[in-house]
Amino acid sequence: MLSKEKLAIHGGIPVRDAYLPYGTQWIDNEDINAVINVLNSDYLTTGPKIAEFEKEVANYTGAKYAVSFSNGTAALHGACFAAGIKEGDEVITTPMTFAASANCILYQGAKPIFADINPDNYNVSPKSIENLITKKTKAIIAVDFAGQPSDLDHILTIAQEHNLIVIEDAAHSLGATYKESKIGSRCDMTMFSFHPVKHITTGEGGMITTNDKEFRDRLIQFRNHGITRDRSRFKEEHGPWYYEMQLLGYNYRMTDFQAALGLSQLKKLDNFIKRRKEIASMYSKAFENIEQIRIPVNCKESQSSWHLYVIRLNQEKLTVNRKEIFEALVSENIGVNVHYIPVYYHPYYHEIGYKKGLCPNSEKLYEEIITLPLFPKMSEKDIFDVIKAVKKVISFYSND
Template identity: 40%
Template sequence: MSRAIQAVRETFLPFARPSMSLAEERVVVESLRSGWLSTGPKVGEFEARFAESVGAKHAVGLNSCTAGLHLSLLLHGIGPGDEVITSPITFASTVNVIVHTGARPAFAEVSERTFNLDPADVETRITPATRAVIVVHFAGMPCLMEEFEDLCRLHRLVLIEDAAHAAGSVYASRPIGARGNLTSFSFYATKNMTTGEGGMLVLEDDEMATRARVLRLHGLSADAWKRYGESGYHHWDIIEPGFKYNMMDLQAALGLQQLARLAEFNARRAEITARYDAAFAGLPGLRPLSHEVPAGWSHPHHLYVLLVDPEKLGFTRDEMMERVQNAKVGVGVHFRAVHLHPYYRRAYGFRPRDFPIAERVGDNVFSIPLFPAMTDQDVEDVIAAVRQAADGGYE
C-alpha cells in the first residue's frame, strides 16, 4: 500500500549554497572602503593569481563565463557562415554565444559514462562549414583533451574549452586551462568558487589577451583604473566596438579569498561524493554519473548527478524529483538536451531523435545537493530523501 513521502528534515535544504566566512566579508568590506568598486587593482591581482593557479600565461576577469566563451569565438574570428560543434548537454549560454556571433550551432553525441562530448562522434559531424569545437567539462569531469586536440589539429579547427564546472579539474597532470586553448571558467553563485556573478578567460596568446581586455570594456584603449589612477588622467580611444563584460573589484576581492579556499572546498565535495556513492550503490533504477578518473587526473565534483531508469524505478525523473523535493531537499536538472528547446528547434530545425543518447540523458537526469557548507546531517538527510523517493513510497 502506498504511503505519502515524509519530510526528512524540518527546514528545506536548498540545492546549492555558497560557502562564505568572515574572511570573505572582511575582504569585500575592505574593497568597498578602498573606493574601487568597478574594475581596478583587485581585478588585476585576481587575474594574476588565477592564471598562476591553472598554469596559464594570461587571465582576463569578466562578468561571466558566457562573456569568456563569446570573446573566445570573436578572438578566433568566428562569424556568419561558420559552424561550431558543441555538446547538447550544457547550459544554453554555450550555444547562445555561437548564435550571437552569427555562426550556426551544431551538436554531437555525448558519452553515456561521463556526459562529455564524444570525440569520435564529433568527427562524423564535421562539415565544410565547421570552424570550431567547444568542449564542455561536464560536472567537472575533464574531456578527452588529447583526442580533441588531435582531431582539431587534423581538421584545422579551433578548440575552445567551457570550464564553467571545472575549477580545480586536472587532466593528464595539468590543470584545465593550462593547455593553450581559450578556456572560460564560471564563478556563478553555485560554482565551486564564486564571486556572485563572474568569470575568467585564460589564454596564452599576448595579442589575443590584449584584445580581450579591450573588448570586455566597450573597446576602450585603457582600463578605468589606469585612466584615473595616481599617474593622472589619460585620454582613451575606442579601438573597436566592445561589450560591457568587465569584472568589478568587489567581485575580484571575493574571488581571491575563494580561490585560496578552492582546494578545501573541493576536498569537502569529494567527501560528500564518496558518502553518496556508498549510499546509492546498487539502488535499483538510479545510476550515479561516473566521476572515476585515471591517475594524474582530478575531478572537482561540481555536481552529483543521478540518471533515472523509469522502467526499473516505476516512475519518471520528474516524479522522482517531486518526491525528493517533498521530503524538503532541493534538486536540479543538468541539463535538458539543448537542441530540443523551442528556439533552437524553430531557428535551426533540430528534432527529437537527432541525438538519442543526449536526449535520454536530458529526459532522465537530476542533481542533488552537493556543496561544502553541507553538514554531515545534511548529507544523511539527502540520502534518506533519495532512498525514500526511489523506494516509491511503498512499505
Template identity: 45%
Template sequence: MYIPYGKQCIDEKDIESVINVLKSDYLTQGPKIREFEEKVANYHGVKYAVALSNGTAALHAAYKVIGLDVDDEFITTPITFAATSNGGLYLGGKPVFVDIDKSDYNIDVTKIEEKITSRTKVITPVSYAGFPVNMEEIKKIANKYNLKIIHDAAHAIGARRNGYSVSDIADMTVLSFHPVKHITCGEGGMILTNNEEYYKKLLLFRTHGITKNIDEMEAKDGPWYYEMQELGYNYRITDIQCALGITQMEKLNGFLCKRNKIAEFYDKNLIKMDWITTPKYFNKDWIDTPLYSNLHKKPNNLCSYHIYPILIKNKSNRRAFVEYMRSSGIYVQVHYIPLHLMPYYKKHFGYKAGDFPIAEDFYEREVSIPIYPDLTEQELNYILNKIYTFKF
C-alpha cells in the same frame, strides 16, 4: 529544512575583503581585477587571464576573438547550459551538436569528425559536472582540421586529466563564478589563454573596444586620451566582485577536497540502490591519495564535482522523485534540458526530438543531488534517508 543542489560558501574573510574594497577608492576598474586574474592564471599555470562580468560574456568574447563569424559552424554538446551555444549565436555562428558519451556524459569524441564541414571553425567541449573532457583526443582532431578549441570549463575549475589542467590544451578556457559554482564573485567569468594576441583582443572587447595603453594607440594627445579601436561591449567586472574572488580562490583546494569527499559518500551509499545509476567515472581511481591532505602537489586526475548527477533507471519515476525530494526540502535539479529540444533551436536550426538519443535519454533520467562544501553530515544523512525511503 532547505537544502539546495548547490550554493556559495562565504566566510568572514570574504566579507571583510569586500568591505575593504567598498571603503577604498576603486569600486571598479581598479587593482583587484588584475590581482584576481593573476591568482587564477597562476593556479592553472597559464600566461593570461581576463575577468569579465559573467561566464556568458566570457564565452561571447572567446568566440569573437577566435574569429567566429556569420555562418561559421561550432561543434559542441547538447547537454549544457544555453550560454555555451548562445555565445556563438550572438556572432551569427551555427551550433552543430554531437551526442554525448554514455560513460562520462561529455561530448562523444568519436563522433566529432563526422560533423566537421568546410564551415567548421571551433570545437567547444564542455567538462560536464566537473569531469574533464578528453581534450587530448579533441586536440588531435582540431590539429588535423585546423580548428580552434574553446573549452567551456564552467563546471571544472581545478579539474585535471592525465596530468593536464583544464586550461593546458585549449586555445581558450572559460570559467564561471556564479554562486553555485566552486568559487563565486556573485556573478563573473574568466578566460584563460597562453595566446598574447587573444589576450590583447579580449581586453579591448571587454571595454567597448577602447584602450588607454599608449603603446597600442595611433595618437598620443595627452594623459586624458584613449582610443576606440574595435567594437566591443561593457563586459567589465568590478573590484567588489574580484575582492570576493580573491579570497574564494584561497579556499578552492579545500572546496575541491570537500566536494570529493561528499561524492565518495554518495558513491558508497547509493551503490545499494538498484533503481539509481551513479556516474561510472566518479570512482576512487580518479581520487589520488594526497587529495584529502593537500593539493599543493596537484594530482594527475581530479574531478571537481560541480554537480553530482544520478540517473533514475525507470525514467517514468523521475518526476515523482524530484517532487518528493523537493517536498522534503531537498531542492534537487536537472542538468540539462538538451539544447536541441529548445523551441529556438528547433525553429532556427531544424533540430528535433530523436536527433541525439543518448543525450535525450540522459536528460529523461538525470537528477542532480546536493553537493557543496558547507553540507553537513546531518544534511547528507538526511538526503540519503530520503532517497532510501522514496516509494515508487
C-alpha cells in the same frame, strides 16, 4: 489527486523539516572583510584587485594569462570573438549544457552544431565531433559536464588535424585535473564561472585563461567597449587623453570588489573541492548497490572537481518516471535539480530550425537524470538526509 500510496511520500512526514538547496555559496567573514576593504578604497570598478585576481587564477591553473569578465556567459562570448568566429562559421558543442555554451556562438552570427555525448561520462563524444566537421567548422566548445574534464587529448588532436580552435567551457571544473594537470592551460582558451553555485564565487563573474597573448589582448579589448589605450596600436594621436575604439566591444568588465571576493574565495578552493569529493564519495558508497540508480563515473585520466552529483535512473527497475521521483524528493525537502535540458529543446532553438532527434544519447540521458545537493557547506546531517530520502523514494517506487 494523489493515491493513498503516494500520500505516504508526498503527504507523509518528510525526511527534513527545512528545504535543502542543490547548491549555494559559502561566504565567511574573511570574504566580507575583503569586499569591505575595497568598498573603502578609491576603486570600485576596474582597480588593482582585478589584475591581482587574474594573476592568481592564471597561477592556479598553470596558464600564462587570465582575463576577467562580468560573468561566465560574457567570458564565453569574448572567447568566441577572440577566436574569430563570425557569420557563416560553424562551432561544434554539446547539447548537455546550460544554454550559454551555444548562445555565445549565436552572438557572433555563427551556427551551433550539436555533437552527441559519451554515454559513460556524459561529456561530448570526440567521435561525434569528428563526424560533424565540415569546411565551415571554425571551433569546438567542449563542456566539462558536472566537473568531469572532457577527453581533451582526443579533442585537441582532432582540432589540430582540422585547424580548429578549442574553447573549453570549464564552468563546472575549476580545480579539476586532466592527466595530473589543472584544467585551464591545455586548450586555446578555457572559461571559468564564478556564479554562487560554482566552486568559488564573485557573485557573478567569469574568467578566460589562455597561453596566447593575441587572444589575451583581444579579450581585454572586447570586454572594454573595443577600446584600447595602447599607443603603439593607435590609428591617430590626439594627445595624452586619447584612446581609440577600434572594434565593437562590450562593457563586460568585472568590478574590483568582485575580484576581492574572488581572491579571498580562491584561498579556500582546494578545501572546497576536498569537501565536494568527500560528499560525492559518501553518495557513491551509499548508492553503489542500488540497481535502480546509476552513479557517476570518474574517468581514469582525470579527477572531477564535483560541481554536480548526477544520478541516472534505471527506468526498467522503477514503477514511475523521473518526474515523479523528482517530485517525491522535493516533497522530502531535498532540493534536487536536472542538468540539463538539451539546448536545442528550448523554443528559441526550435524557432531557428533545430529539431529533437539530433543527439539520441543526450535525449535519453535527459529523461533519466536527477542532480542531488552538493556544496561544501553541507553538514553530515544534510548528506545523510539526502541519502535517506533517495533510498526512501527509490524503494517506494521500485518494481522489485
